[in-house]
Amino acid sequence: MATNRNPGPVGGGALSSEFAGDPDMTELVQMFVDEMPQRVDAMLDCWEKGNLGDLRRMAHQLKGASGGYGFPTVGQMAAQLEAGLAAVGRTPDSEALDHLRTQVVELVGMCRRVTSEPPSGA
Amino acid sequence: MSNNENKPLVLLIDDSIDVHRLLSARLRHEPVRLVSLTRGVDGLEHVRRETPSVILLDLDMPDMDGFEVLRALKDDQATNNIPVIVLSGLHGSEDKVTAFDLGATDYVTKPFDLAELRARLRAALRLDRLLKLLAERADVDGLTGLGNRAHFNKRWAEKVAECRRYGHALSLAMIDIDLFKKVNDTFGHPAGDEVIQGVARLLQTTCRSPDVPCRFGGEEFALIMPNTGPRDAEMVVERLREAMEQIEWPRHPDHRVTLSAGLVGSDSSCGDVTCDQWLERADQNLYAAKHGGRNRVVASDIQRACPLTKAA
Known part of the structure; x- marks a missing residue:
């Protein structure tokens, strides 16, 4: 189930939080962004080890939390991965695995774009 | 806390x-x-x-x-x-x-x-x-949200029993709005209700968390102050009295309303003094406050002020 840890550029630039500039959220958004590389590594570890149960839990938590930090698109993509993992169960066939791999790569790519900086031009 | x-x-x-x-x-x-x-x-x-x-x-x-x-x-x-x-x-x-x-x-x-x-x-x-x-409804005064007379009776019996058994300090203040009838007659009953609610709010904000403020009836309030001797209790009630006279009432900003209070307390066990005897003594002090010119607190020690204790 190995995948590329650096799956290459994914379309789109930096992804700013909807709450950039909200004083109540500045610290939390920064923390979310700072911790994102660990989350990404943990998700990739689960994927490489075939630990789909833990990967689903991570996607579930990311789905629940991302919107709260002002990154709803990350949450939507995490929700798609969670749904994909739920649909295939524990022993996915190769076609399902390919689809899941795409979803993981897309989610990881989007996660790597998050930034605590306000949107350019804001 | x-x-x-x-x-x-x-x-x-x-x-x-x-x-x-x-x-x-x-x-x-x-x-x-x-x-x-x-x-x-x-x-x-x-x-x-x-x-x-x-x-x-x-x-x-x-x-x-x-x-x-x-x-x-x-x-x-x-x-x-x-x-x-x-x-x-x-x-x-x-x-x-x-x-x-x-x-x-x-x-x-x-x-x-x-x-x-x-x-x-x-x-x-x-x-x-x-x-x-809802659970406490039977014990709650509808106008003020404070405990009502029934609630007071229960809590007061508990506190007197604790004072007697464990020798905890205890004080009770009976507080009455001065010339309340005049507020009702001059400014109407809604203004009177507003004053009663204002006193209730003041009691809730001025009192310490263990204190038990209740609406005793009409324009009279009772304040139970557990673990508090008469001197400290007098300070609490005096603070309340002072705060009351500062309030500017929206319906009658030029007419201030004051409180009188009769307070009785004990620094240690109250012996055999009954709940009713405490109340009676606090009422006597309230009467003294009214006759002394109102807008004042009259306080005394239950042990010294109540000869029934010695007789028991």
């Missing part, structure tokens, strides 16, 4: 640290105290130690899931009235039906809109207050 401890407790049980952080930040300005736990079993243990006003409960948790926690809460008579808002990533109507059938008050799906969650939390806190009020 700090201010924070007086705020209603909201218990969050969710295995996601992100949800803990987000709610902690977003509820920072709400008048609540948030305690966050990651496991259902810890949540149930906490609820047994300290009853929350509202529980925010995640469904999808490892070990003990939210449904199990909800079932345990609703099976226990001590916890079954606590409003529970389910926070869940499970969007299926089957999960919602199960949660509501188990006794959940509300169901919010993740990712949640935090402004909406705050509004739902406020609604649940209102529900909690109403449920508690």
Whole structure:
């Protein structure tokens, strides 16, 4: 189930939080962004080890939390991965695995774009 | 007791640290105290130690899931009235039906809109207050929200018994609004009600947390001050009297309203002095305050002031 840890550029630039500039959220958004590389590594570890149960839990938590930090698109993509993992169960066939791999790569790519900086031009 | 401890407790049980952080930040300005736990079993243990006003409960948790926690809460008579808002990533109507059938008050799906969650939390806190009020209704005065005469009688008997048994200090103040009839006759009954409610608010804000303010009847209030001798109690009531005369009433800004109080207290065991004898003595002091010119506090020590103690 190995995948590329650096799956290459994914379309789109930096992804700013909807709450950039909200004083109540500045610290939390920064923390979310700072911790994102660990989350990404943990998700990739689960994927490489075939630990789909833990990967689903991570996607579930990311789905629940991302919107709260002002990154709803990350949450939507995490929700798609969670749904994909739920649909295939524990022993996915190769076609399902390919689809899941795409979803993981897309989610990881989007996660790597998050930034605590306000949107350019804001 | 700090201010924070007086705020209603909201218990969050969710295995996601992100949800803990987000709610902690977003509820920072709400008048609540948030305690966050990651496991259902810890949540149930906490609820047994300290009853929350509202529980925010995640469904999808490892070990003990939210449904199990909800079932345990609703099976226990001590916890079954606590409003529970389910926070869940499970969007299926089957999960919602199960949660509501188990006794959940509300169901919010993740990712949640935090402004909406705050509004739902406020609604649940209102529900909690109403449920508690309903439970205490027999003891609550409708106009002021303070304990009524029945409530006073119960609490007063408890406190006198404690004073007698353990030698705890105790004081009682009977507080009366001066010339209240004049307020009613001159400015109307709504103005009179406003003054009564104002005194109740003042009692609630001026008193310390162990004090028990009650509406004794009409324009008369009783204030039980446990673990407080007459000197300290006099300071509390004096503070109340001073605050009262500063109030500018919206319906009659040029007419200030004052309070008179009769206070009696004991620094140690009150011996065989009965509940009624305490009241009688406090009433005598109130009468003295009225006849001394009103807007004053007359205080005395129950042991010295009540000869019935020595006779017993």
